[in-house]
Amino acid sequence: MLHNKDILVAGGGVAGLMAAMSFASIGYDVICVDPSPPIVEQNDMRADLRSTAFLMPAVEMMRQIGLWDRLAPHAAELRVMRLCDAGGVENEIREQVDFTATEIGHERFGWNIPNRALRQTMIAHAETFPTLDLRMGRAVRDLLPRTGAARVTLDDGTRIEAKLVIAADGRDSLIRELLDIPVRTTRYGQKGIVFAVRHALPHNGVSTELHRTGGPFTLVPLPDQDGVHRSAVVWMDTGPNIAELMKLDDAPFSAAATERSCGILGPLQIEGARGCWPIISQQASALTGPRTALIAEAAHVMPPIGAQGLNISLADIRALLDAAGRHGLGSEAMLDDYNRARRHDITLRERGVELLNRAALTEVQPLRDLRRAGLHLIGTLGPVRAAALRRGMGLA
Ligand SMILES: Cc1cc2nc3c(=O)[nH]c(=O)nc-3n(C[C@H](O)[C@H](O)[C@H](O)COP(=O)(O)OP(=O)(O)OC[C@H]3O[C@@H](n4cnc5c(N)ncnc54)[C@H](O)[C@@H]3O)c2cc1C
Numbered sequence: 491m492l493h494n495k496d497i498l499v500a501g502g503g504v505a506g507l508m509a510a511m512s513f514a515s516i517g518y519d520v521i522c523v524d525p526s527p528p529i530v531e532q533n534d535m536r537a538d539l540r541s542t543a544f545l546m547p548a549v550e551m552m553r554q555i556g557l558w559d560r561l562a563p564h565a566a567e568l569r570v571m572r573l574c575d576a577g578g579v580e581n582e583i584r585e586q587v588d589f590t591a592t593e594i595g596h597e598r599f600g601w602n603i604p605n606r607a608l609r610q611t612m613i614a615h616a617e618t619f620p621t622l623d624l625r626m627g628r629a630v631r632d633l634l635p636r637t638g639a640a641r642v643t644l645d646d647g648t649r650i651e652a653k654l655v656i657a658a659d660g661r662d663s664l665i666r667e668l669l670d671i672p673v674r675t676t677r678y679g680q681k682g683i684v685f686a687v688r689h690a691l692p693h694n695g696v697s698t699e700l701h702r703t704g705g706p707f708t709l710v711p712l713p714d715q716d717g718v719h720r721s722a723v724v725w726m727d728t729g730p731n732i733a734e735l736m737k738l739d740d741a742p743f744s745a746a747a748t749e750r751s752c753g754i755l756g757p758l759q760i761e762g763a764r765g766c767w768p769i770i771s772q773q774a775s776a777l778t779g780p781r782t783a784l785i786a787e788a789a790h791v792m793p794p795i796g797a798q799g800l801n802i803s804l805a806d807i808r809a810l811l812d813a814a815g816r817h818g819l820g821s822e823a824m825l826d827d828y829n830r831a832r833r834h835d836i837t838l839r840e841r842g843v844e845l846l847n848r849a850a851l852t853e854v855q856p857l858r859d860l861r862r863a864g865l866h867l868i869g870t871l872g873p874v875r876a877a878a879l880r881r882g883m884g885l886a
Contacts, residue, residue: 498652500630505786505803506658507612514622525629538605539765541722545600565601566711569695635780654820655782663788669779680769681732683725690756778825792843
């Protein structure tokens, strides 16, 4: 049997669920499919141990679909973004720049939420939309674009005809492959370990990115639990160094993390499991195909620096909503509009993040000193700094 829908969203990750709810909230008939089960236990291999820092425009989007109130109890406020250089001979902070949200007239930059709580809460909220059919545990298997609609086959044989297919099926997107859209991938020889830590000192809403060699070590606030201070960590380094760190038991791993953090929050104690991610940049050569729009990591992947990844993905969804308001759903005009709106911004942000990552990677002392000088310069240039902040937050 053939089911007719306005929109099929392939992928129920954070981006796919946001897209599905945003379109369903304005009356579109949407189906969202994802092969992973709705609840994944913390010690399950498939558990997502990352956290996501949402900047304020993203929070505003979540408010509009009534999601924010459910998420707020899991969120920690981000008031200060601190960049530190510890690239000298000794492992100590030699340059520090603080960016505060109040500089650009905001109380906070955004909020940080653990991905597991995020996904579970989003799924529970998605189930309340009458025009959203959520099929967890089901994958897209095939796609056949036709003139008025695309025909999609799921792995249980269900066939769906949709005016628009939104590919939010991640960095290895099957939809992208079925449409023969090539990708350009840059590998940096880096990996990132993600984990949560308890610590003695409060973070006071400060997110800290520490640069030494091999990549940044980033501490992002999590809410206190039973009076215990907690943060999420992304520790980026070269592949071989990360492999050695992953072999360590919790106690020596916690000691190594404390040392790498220059002790800024006191001794760190790892909580729960560690996840390991390859760090890449990837850009699809086209953001659209017939009756199809690629969003989020199906379209662009970047190193986790400056909380850009998912926040850029939410800008994709805003652009799709705008384009759907101006043109027929899934029409060539709508997809061209989407492509025009997003292409330039994605390329610009990718280049910025890539530059920061290459600066973070450097092993060579004179280049490490240059990075320190660059940081110092950013810290002292008032108007440039405010413009960079507004742009980083997605406000300009
Ligand atoms: C270590 C790390 C830290 C990060 N921190 C931040 C941060 O602080 N702030 C930020 O903005 N961004 C951050 N990012 C980036 C952010 O996590 C990603 O941009 C975001 O998770 C991408 O979401 P997505 O929905 O595109 O992909 P995914 O989360 O990978 O979701 C894709 C979904 O598609 C499903 N799928 C796969 N194949 C199929 C199929 N055939 N049919 C249907 N569904 C399918 C998968 O099961 C999956 O659920 C970070 C990234 C990393 C690696």
